[in-house]
Amino acid sequence: MTTVALEDVLAKVGLKVSAGQFLTLVEDAARRLSPPNPDPGHYFSADQQAALNDVGLDLSPRAGDEVDGRAKTIAAQAVLxxxxxxxxxxxxxxxxxxxxxxxxxxxxxxxxxxxxxxxxxxxxxxxxxxxxxxxxxxxxxxxxxxxxxxxxxxxxxxxxxxxxxxxxxxxxxxxxxxxxxxxxxxxxxxxxxxx
Known part of the structure; x- marks a missing residue:
């Protein structure tokens, strides 16, 4: 997205911030989140992983082509x-x-x-x-x-x-x-x- 297009979107939704300032907010919010490709299984013991897998939760790391679910949160945090x-x-x-x-x-x-x-x-x-x-x-x-x-x-x-x-x-x-x-x-x- 070009800077002009981003500024148009920000103005349309009433955010009084330049494109550069908004991108800095996004960058700051992204830094505060978890690592880019966390291994969800890392946070659980083997028994907990087995129990979570049994109820259908996928604990595998995100694939390279999957949309990063953190993006929506980062944008919402920047707007907030x-x-x-x-x-x-x-x-x-x-x-x-x-x-x-x-x-x-x-x-x-x-x-x-x-x-x-x-x-x-x-x-x-x-x-x-x-x-x-x-x-x-x-x-x-x-x-x-x-x-x-x-x-x-x-x-x-x-x-x-x-x-x-x-x-x-x-x-x-x-x-x-x-x-x-x-x-x-x-x-x-x-x-x-x-x-």
Whole structure:
């Protein structure tokens, strides 16, 4: 993809980043992931491998011509980071001092992660006039071991249990529409739990 084409795509989806900056984000995200061709069997004992093979899991390394499943995650991580707000941006959105934003982060009343250059706060939790209704209840229910990308995916993926006008809605859409936070809290509380 040429730089111009990449810049067109980034502009079309509303990402305010140059093609070079976006590619740097992708490169950084890729470095944080597992090695390019991991041997899945390496992570399990012989007994565990046998049990996993018995239930149909393929533990062989990825073939050279297979699409690298990490690519989608890397792109999503880059977009999450690029669209996240800084503490200064969040303070402006909320109409408060930056110290209040840091206090809310420390208290778990806003979601964020430390990055080079300071805190990053995912955009999904903000509205044009403040924070998502019910945000504090939802954040309090989310398991603390879930990464920002998993939480962002949950908040922006339609859920069958949340319906607006007969269609599955994302937790963000549900809360923006004035829906009761309870079903979002219940769904979010089991993030990362095997089904």
């Amino acid at each position: 980071r690029d669209s996240a707000l800084t503490v200064t941006d969040a303070a402006a959105t909320l109409g408060v001092d930056t110290s209040r934003v840091r206090h809310r982060l420390a208290a778990g009343r806003l979601a964020g992660w430390k990055d080079r250059g300071g805190w990053r706060l995912p955009a999904w939790q903000f509205t044009s006039g403040g924070v998502l209704p019910g945000l504090e209840r939802v954040l309090a229910a989310l398991p603390g071991d879930q990464p920002a990308l998993v939480i962002a995916a949950f908040m922006t993926t339609p859920q069958e249990d949340l319906r607006l006008a007969g269609e599955p809605a994302t937790p963000r859409q549900w809360l923006l529409a004035g829906g009761d936070p309870t079903p979002v809290v219940e769904l979010g509380s089991v993030l990362g739990t095997p089904v």
